[in-house]
Amino acid sequence: MSIEYKINHPITADQFISLLADSTLGERRPIQDRDCMMGMISNSNLTVSAWDSEKLVGISRCMTDFHYACYLSDLAVSEKYQKLGIGKRLQILTQDQLGPRCKLILIAAPAANSYYEQIGFSNNPRCWVLERDASIHS
Ligand SMILES: CC(C)(COP(=O)(O)OP(=O)(O)OC[C@H]1O[C@@H](n2cnc3c(N)ncnc32)[C@H](O)[C@@H]1OP(=O)(O)O)[C@@H](O)C(=O)NCCC(=O)NCCS
Numbered sequence: 352m353s354i355e356y357k358i359n360h361p362i363t364a365d366q367f368i369s370l371l372a373d374s375t376l377g378e379r380r381p382i383q384d385r386d387c388m389m390g391m392i393s394n395s396n397l398t399v400s401a402w403d404s405e406k407l408v409g410i411s412r413c414m415t416d417f418h419y420a421c422y423l424s425d426l427a428v429s430e431k432y433q434k435l436g437i438g439k440r441l442q443i444l445t446q447d448q449l450g451p452r453c454k455l456i457l458i459a460a461p462a463a464n465s466y467y468e469q470i471g472f473s474n475n476p477r478c479w480v481l482e483r484d485a486s487i488h489s
Pocket residue numbers: 374375376425426427428429432433434435436437438439440457458459460462463464465466469
């Protein structure tokens with residue numbers, strides 16, 4: 352299987368939604384709220400995507416200043432393509448786009464909590480999240 356990786360390649364809201372649904376990350380993202388999903392994909396300033404021909408099969412979606420901090424919001428690989436090294440490659444290519452001081456920051460999904468340690472991340476107990484009212488999107 353030949354997977355092609357692309358930096359900041361255009362991705363439609365429908366492609367993004369399908370990938371998140373296929374990866375299971377869709378259970379933890381507002382995939383029923385198309386406006387929100389469109390805003391998420393169109394306002395990211397760094398995406399690395401994995402393609403099997405025309406099919407989007409993986410994504411690393413970030414907001415970053417490229418110098419100090421990079422928030423990795425979504426890392427997802429379509430279920431049929433998982434455990435083939437695509438997630439790891441997306442990570443490496445994401446890091447390649449960032450300056451040497453730039454930290455990657457993320458909130459792990461429960462099922463992926465041990466994944467990040469394997470690929471070099473350390474746990475930070477001082478991470479804080481301000482939850483907002485999800486009902487405004489429903
Ligand atoms: C987590 C995810 C992105 C990993 O992508 P992937 O392409 O399947 O991972 P890779 O093939 O690059 O795996 C690299 C290593 O991590 C391991 N690994 C993969 N998924 C793992 C998980 N969920 N938990 C622990 N280890 C995991 C692999 O076995 C592999 O180990 P190895 O190098 O010793 O063989 C992908 O499984 C996914 O999309 N999961 C559902 C969505 C999700 O939870 N995303 C993370 C949100 S924070």
